[in-house]
Amino acid sequence: MTSPLSTEVTGAAGANGVGLLINRLGWHFRRQLEADVGIDAQIETVIEMVATARHLGVQIKAGPSWFTEPASDASGWWFRERDQTHRRYWLRYPLSVIVVLYDIEAHTAYWQVVDDDTAVPTGSGFKVFVPRSQRIEAEFAPRLAELARRAPNDPFDKQLADLPPACADSLVALRERAPAVAQELAEVLLAGRDDPAAAVRRLRKPSSTAWPWSAWTALAGYAAEYALHALAAECLLQGVDAGDDEPICARMTADAGIYLITVDPDRARRLLTEASTRPTGALLAAVGLATLDHGTLDGPVPVPAVLTEHPDQAVADATVQRFLGDQAARRGDTDAAISFHERALELAPRSSAQLLTLAEALLRRHEPGPGETSLADYRRAASLAERARTARRRCRADSVTASRILLHAIELGGDERSAIRVAAPVPDGEATEAEAASAELAFYAARLCFETGNLTAGDRFEATIARSGNAEWIAHCAAVKASTGGASPAEQVSRWQEFLDTDAPDDRRLVALNRLAELGVWPLPDLERMHSRGLLTDGFYNLIHADALAAAGRRAEALDLLRPLSRTSIVMAESLARKLAALGHTEESVRVCDEAAMRFGDARTELLALDVLTQADRAEDVRARATELLSRGDLPANLRHRIRSRLIDAHGVHCDWLKTERLARAGLSEVQDLLQGRGLAANGTVESPRPAPSDLHTWLSYYSWAVIVSQIYRGQIEDAFVTLERLDPAAITAVEIATWGDLHQAHGWTPETAERALAVTARDDVPIFATAPILFSLRKFCQAGRGGTPVDGTGDSVPMDTVSDDLALQVEDAWAALASLHPAMARTLDSDGGQRFAEQVRALLLPHAIEYDQAREAVRAGRLPLGALSAATGEPYVLGLVRRAAGMITAVTANGELHRHEIETCRAALGGAVVIEGSALYLASATTQLWAVAKDAFAEILIPEPAAHDVVLGHRAVAEGCAAGARPGGGSPHSAPSSDAGPMGELHMAERLLRNSQQCRPAAVADTAGLGAALNTRTINPWLTPIAIAIAHDIALYSDDAYLRKLAGYFGARTFGSLALTEVLLETERIDVQTATDMIESFFRQQVVDLPNAWPLAARIAQVEGACAPPILTNLARTSFWQDIGQDNFIGALLQLLQHVQPAPGAVEVFTSAAAEGLTATFGPPERVLATLGTAVTLTATDLTTTAVSGPALRAIRQLAAQHGWNPIPPLRDDLIAALVDPDGSFAMSIKEAVDTTERLLDTTQ
Structure with a gap:
């Protein structure tokens, strides 16, 4: 090589030389004439003299200085740079970029594409290996053209996917303002996930002071995801120092104060006080200061006045909404808590912390409304927790908490097997290595296993806890195992005491103290310590004391202890009401609920009163109270829906389907108004928010199915199908799926609905015996639609060729799979046309609804x-x-x-x-x-x-x-x-x-x-x-x-x-x-x-124990008992049993009621059967001189008749008169005397 050329000349020679080589390929070469920022030229490929609009970015390095670091095997050269500037720029460039080393003397150019793999970091800089074999010449034109055809994946986007979502969102915004800073942060933070504190400290270098404030919010979000709250606060404050936007700085100051509340309260107060003087920091500062002022006091933090003064700002701030949700939860209003946390998640949709907070709020809602609403809550909580777990796994943050909440949600949803899998290591489970080694997660899985009797799996999790060496979790697991495994009370007490001997935190110690109190242990020194230090209020202390008294059999003292507390808080009132109800004191329990509703202005205790009355089988009182409550306009929306659902269920139990449908339609209208922003609760207030959208959609589905089911029971099948088509509620539960299938089968399948039904039968969360009848019906439909003999559910023939070959094949494959796995089930369906099997299936599914x-x-x-x-x-x-x-x-x-x-x-x-x-x-x-x-x-x-x-x-x-x-x-x-x-x-x-x-x-x-x-x-x-x-x-x-x-x-x-x-x-x-x-x-x-042949047994027992012995009464109500006796013999059997019925009102009434139920279900006509029974009971087991005995018997007959619309009185009157005037009978009355006696007997039972 000759003497070196100047840099400028060399650069020009390189560009000209590479341009000539590109032109030889027939392609276009365009130099970047502006200042060099890392790209010297662009290449456009040409095919058959037509420009393709496909480009490559080119960085050219010409001259001998770039060939001074050959590979050891002489296969190429290493190109190096001292910093990462060009690497970051090239990797996010919208075109594929190649580095070209140009040998001026040989007029030869060597190239290498720049990507994550070829641009190898070297500490502060990077290097690229350029192979000797890759020249810019015709041989490599196809490979270069391929690179031009595909734009590179931006590594920045890939890096963001593995960073905490809040941090990633901040980096996206930062890239618009400072792309190089954003790229540097992404790379360092991604590499530092195993030691996030070190990564953040590395970036907080002196040269970083020039960064924009959004860089510091990204760093703070990263630190917060790993629970590095003090470090997050420092990043925010560094951003305040670097910022020149006063409103943003005030907000960041308040955020920093919030982060420091638990780690440095004094500094937090100073920062929050400072932020409170500026408008953009006032709301958040007020929340933080209120939290600090409340300290460890029991109950919710008072809502600062500034929030109610600025509701528009409050509803737009995720942190404020989360605060309001937390306080609603602390006062026991889980509906409001969920609504606030829903809003917070809308404002911060990628926050894993908020995902988990909402999930926990859903799990705390013990009684959300209709039976399947709780299941919807559990499923949604599981979905939220799974999203949070996925996000935390990707950024290598602690995913144990998310897994624990996921386990709990799946468990409450009734899927214990899948819940256990959350904590089990792969391949049997789905836990990562870190999750599977967690003593905390293993404890909750072991507890579930022991509670459900899955002892084999429980022992495996217990072994995991033992390997951790954590004395607290080991002792806690042993105590739970003793409590759920039938250990003696003495052993349970011993195990819980051993747990208290560890250094467990107070919240977990309180669990043990509660359990010891329930075992009758008192006093409890640890509880006294918490109480004396103000960690436990007087109310909760006395609540636990009452449990100990009740366990010792001193229930009256326990209630006396609780009664004054019911006036101190709604929580205590609810506790007293529940205990009273459990002890059978229904009236006092309801009174406590009513007084609490008036004293605290909280209608939730009204709902509790309904539950108490329901458990006491006071159906009429439930209906009356629920109807009165629904007439009030001041009830929160969710509470109105719960009460309406109680009333719907109450009318459903009594088969009053018309009232059920009316109530459901009223609920539908109200929910639709709320979803469209209308109605009393459409907007809500700062402390009483509108219902969460997820709740409204759940209620919408509940009311829709209530209308459909009511129409079905009223025989309006076509109307039910029209309602199903119009409202189109999602069929989630097995009962809903069975109903959906029945209606479509009755109306007739179409290819479109058949495809939907086939997808339903493939779902693994629905029992096979619920989907099997649907699959059977689809098979018949497909056979008919392709020219076979079967017909569809309507009985009409199906037009030829309406079913595609693909659908028919899928249905046949699904049926073959079912028949292979469950041949007996397939045979049953084939043998009875699916009808009896479907009825059995729906009956089995009923307990869920x-x-x-x-x-x-x-x-x-x-x-x-x-x-x-x-x-x-x-x-x-x-x-x-x-x-x-x-x-x-x-x-x-x-x-x-x-x-x-x-x-x-x-x-x-x-x-x-x-x-x-x-x-x-x-x-x-x-x-x-x-x-x-x-x-x-x-x-x-x-x-x-x-x-x-x-x-x-x-x-x-x-x-x-x-x-x-x-x-x-x-x-x-x-x-x-x-x-x-x-x-x-x-x-x-x-x-x-x-x-x-x-x-x-x-x-x-x-x-x-x-x-x-x-x-x-x-x-x-x-x-x-x-x-x-x-x-x-x-x-x-x-x-x-x-x-x-x-x-x-x-x-x-x-x-x-x-x-x-x-x-x-x-x-x-x-x-x-x-x-x-x-x-x-x-x-x-x-x-x-x-x-x-149960009659001889009944006759023998009646002689010894009387005809009102429980087994006799039970059998009297069964048709099989009377069928064995026969219609010709039942009167004789009845008279024989009546000889052993005591002439007491209660005995006669229960005997009559049982016999009436069985006889009318067996023989007919029912009016004649009831008349015969009434006559036999009245003349055999009662004294005609008084109606004290005959009255209840005849009243039992009237009640049964009224339920079915029968009128047995005319034949009963005729039979009684005939028997009383019979000259050969025991009474031989005159006609007038018999008529008067009969009318007197019948009139007193009206």
Whole structure:
């Protein structure tokens, strides 16, 4: 090479030389004539002499100085720069950029594209390797043309995706003003995610003082995401020093003060006071100062006056809205809290902290309205938490909190399996390595496992906690395991005391102190410490003290302690009202609610009063009170909707569908007005916001379905379909999906609705037995639409070729998959055209949408399993069995062929393993002789872990005498409790169940081969999991729930019950005839219904215990009992039983009511049957000289008749007169005397 040229000459030579090489390719070369900012020229590619408008950016380095650092293998050269300026510029340039090294003497140019991989950072600078093999010549023209065709991905956008969202948003704004600063911040912060504090400190260098204020807000947002609040405040204050925008600086000063409230209160107060003097900082400063002034005091922070003076500014500030939401939550107004937090999220949609705050607010709303509204809350909370978890994982921030909230939301939504997966490591779960190692997350997962009886998984999480070495979490887990695992009270106390011996924070210590008080431990030194230091108010201290008194049996003292507190706060009033209701003091509970509503001006206690009356079965009072409340115009919107939903449910229970529809339409109108910005609550105020949009849409869906269901029950199917099409509510729940499918099937599928339905059947969050009837109907539609013989749901033929081949193929594939997984279900659908199966399915789905009373009636009618009552109340399944919540046990299969098949199944199972379900465990335990023989008849009896745990929970609830969620009045409507149904009898039964369950081998639900997903029983409940165990282990299911056995049969499981087992034990001579007879009589006494040949048992028991014994009354109401007796013989049986009815008003009335229900359902016409019954009761079991006894009996007949629109009085009058004047009868009255007596009897029962 010759002597060096000047820089200017060299640059010109390079540009000219590279330009000539480009021109040889037939392409255009255009120099950038302005000052060099990193791009010397642009190249435009040309194809067949036509310019393509596809360009490349070019940086040219010419001369020998750029060839002084060859690669060790001589394959090219390293091009270096001392800083990152050009790298950042080139990477965000809108065109692909190449670096060209030009050898002037050889007239040769070498090139390399600049991207994230080729531009290698080297500390403060970077380097690019330019290969010797890549020349600007025809051979490489295609590769250069390809680079020109595609614009590079901006690495800045990619970097932003992995930074905290709030920080990323600030950097986007910063790039418009200072792109180089924005790029530098993005790179350093992205690289520093594993040590965010160090990354922020590195950027707070002296040269950074010239940065614009938006750079400092980006840094503050980054620091805040990692909970570096002090560092975030310092960044904001550095931005204030650099800023020249007074309004912005005032806001940043206030923000800095907010960050310092918990870490440096004195400095926070100085900054907030300073910001309060400037308009743009006044609102936020007022919020911060109010928070500081309130300190650790109980209750909400008073709302500063400046917020109400400037409502437009308050509603536009995310921090202010979050503050208002927090205070609404502290005063217990979760509806307002959600509305405020919704608004805050609208203003800061990418804030992971706000996502989690709203999620927690949704989870705290215990009673949001209609049954599925709470499910909507849980699902939305889960969605919000999952978004926050994803964002925090991407920026490597702490995602444990988000995972914990996600776990809790999924758990409350009833999907315990998926909730547990949140904390389990991959591949079995979805937790990251850091999440899976978290003792906190493992604790919440272990607690859930222990509470649901999933002991195998619980032990794994407990091991994770143990590996952490964290004494607090280890002790806390041990205490929870003892409390949920049936440990003795002494052991539970010991475990909780061990937890208190750790250094756990006060909020978690308070949980332990509450539990100790509930166990009757008092005094509690730690509680005294918190109280004396002002960490616990007098009210909450006395509330815990009252729990301890109640646990010790001193309930009157507990109530005396709480009564004065009800005047101090609404929280205390609610607590007292709930405790009074739990103890049966309904009137006082309602009075406390009313007084609190007047004293505190908060209508929420009015809603609580409705709940108390509902639990006390005071339906008329509920309807009257709810109607009065709805007439008031001062109720908050969400409260109005809750009360209206109560009224809709109340009318639905009594099948008053016209009123139900009217109420639902009124609700629809109100919600639509609110969504369109009209109505009383359309705008809201600073402290009473308008309802959250998500709440309004949930209510809109609820009312829409209420109208549709009401129309269906009124027989207006076409109107219901029109309403469905017009309102188009989303079908989310299984009940809604079944209704949606029914209406479309009845109206006739179209290709469009068929495609929607097929998508529904593919959803994994809907039970397969809910979607299977829809899929069956679609299959028929597709067959008809392609020329087959089936017809659609309307009965009309389907036009040829209306169904595409693709849709038909998808439907057939889906059906084949269902038939392969569930052949018994497919056979059932094929055999009955899908009709009976669909009815069974909808019956099983009802507990998710109906009230307890409806569920109980469906159980008694054999349309739901016994476990539906457990689902409706939330109490242990075994507890409902011990307390006879259904008033009967539907253990007998009425179908003779099925019963014979069950006998064969039982016979084949002898000597092998079986899985037992709770109803069978209960009945076999209650029939002592049966359990003693049954446990030896099988090689092994398995019990699912959740079922075994449920027995433990039921035993503890009986022992403690406090079953959470239990409803009063849960016994048979026709009977008083039996002699052994009192507390001691229940305790003895629960102890026997516990003892017998411990003789079974627990089976882990994890071994169930995925049946849970098919059944949609991700909730680990004790009454469905035995089906899964039976199928997974290919063994028979022993259950005394006839409905559950039928359901198991749909999935191919083999089943039998105690009646079949008794017959097989007799057949194989394991018991004798007398023992078998005694067992069947024991079944009858345990109120097993539909037993064959039950009349002799009833007659024998009536002679000894009277005809009003509970098992007799229960059977009197059953059609099977009277069918066995026959229409020709029922009067004789009735007269025989009436001989054993005491002539007392109560006894005669319950006997008449039970007999009337059973007889009218069996024989007809009903008016004639009731007349015969009334005559028999009046003349046999009563004294005609007084109406004290006959009156209640005839009143029972009138009440039943009124429910169905019958009029039995004329035939009853005729029968009574005929019997009274019969000369051969006992009375032989004159006609006038008989008429007068009859009229007197009938008139007194009007």
